[in-house]
């Protein structure tokens with residue numbers, strides 16, 4: 099412990115200078131693995147931490163000398179480098195059972211959509227030009243037609259994500275005016291998307307209608323005035339209010355809009371569609387509203403995400419009346435929120451697959467629809483492959499998987515998981531090692547065990563998962 103300021107000063111003086119540090123061959127070993135500037139940054143960061151420890155009296159001169167003598171600086175900078183080289187958007191194995199896992203990139207797309215995205219990324223592509231006339235057009239003209247064919251809506255456009263879609267709706271129809279939202283629907287989604295904040299940034303005054311648990315159409319009707327530009331219904335994706343509740347239906351809101359000449363919208367979030375050639379999801383997802391019902395309700399615009407229940411790349415999709423969509427398209431914000439060519443190519447392919455009756459092949463659809471009976475043999479096979487590893491004990495147990503991404507809160511899809519425990523490592527420590535593996539594995543930790551859900555494993559993931567276990571358990 100550095101007790102006096104002179105102890106502290108002497109410890110500071112004994113910190114090696116960066117010149118000395120870099121002259122050491124152990125620094126050269128690091129710079130052979132990564133750019134010199136990065137190694138310098140990491141060594142400097144480690145030294146800065148040491149300086150902080152000295153300042154706070156947690157590191158004295160003798161302890162510092164010990165660290166220097168043992169080469170701690172290079173070991174620790176090496177550990178930092180290891181982490182640095184594993185950062186970024188790298189492939190991960192999702193064994194959490196949360197299908198639309200926002201932390202893990204939500205929907206993995208169909209291989210044919212992924213291929214379309216790869217080609218669009220690495221080549222020129224027909225994006226904003228009509229190849230037959232040679233004239234400029236809108237990049238999402240084709241997407242718009244696909245969505246129209248799929249949903250029966252008059253028109254559609256796509257933007258970068260659904261938060262952007264909702265921002266665009268508020269700004270287009272109610273900027274400088276008012277929008278009505280039920281008090282029960284002023285939701286926060288994912289921490290950074292709060293309906294009231296989005297409205298504020300869209301230049302819209304929020305008029306709260308009804309109460310947290312009960313809002314009737316009469317409440318909306320009483321609040322409509324000359325400044326009202328929009329009445330919007332927001333699906334409470336990530337929570338349920340139970341008990342003494344009442345909400346106005348989308349159809350009632352649409353009728354009110356027609357009667358009073360106000361635009362109406364429904365932010366669905368997940369966008370549940372039943373697809374030809376795919377098992378129905380509505381019975382599994384407990385009351386998640388259907389896109390088809392939202393459109394049939396007669397509201398002017400319906401918004402939903404491309405990468406939630408649709409199972410495509412990140413996007414915000416807006417479908418509705420030709421007049422409303424045309425207004426959205428004219429808003430300069432639309433240009434700022436537009437889809438990039440890679441996501442657009444993936445979305446087009448996803449929708450083509452769906453329209454061809456191949457929706458059941460979309461990875462997230464297949465995962466959501468998988469039954470416990472189908473998952474059980476996969477859990478058994480995984481358990482057998484893991485049980486041979488040293489120190490590991492595995493059983494399979496009946497559990498539930500979450501749809502995720504704020505879809506169907508409270509719904510658990512019946513599944514079978516591998517329950518893995520280690521003779522020495524705690525479940526938390528084992529899970530942490532799995533996340534740090536070359537191909538990171540994300541699992542649930544529950545009641546002292548690591549739970550591995552086969553529902554969210556993609557082709558090849560079981561092998562990746564076993565390899566990660568083998569690597570993290572060697573030597574423990």
Ligand SMILES: *Cc1c(COP(=O)(O)O)cnc(C)c1O
Nearest residue numbers: 259260261333335366367368403
């Ligand atoms: C998820 C969600 C959003 C945000 O969608 P992103 O595609 O994540 O931007 C907005 N509204 C609702 C109701 C949602 O569920």
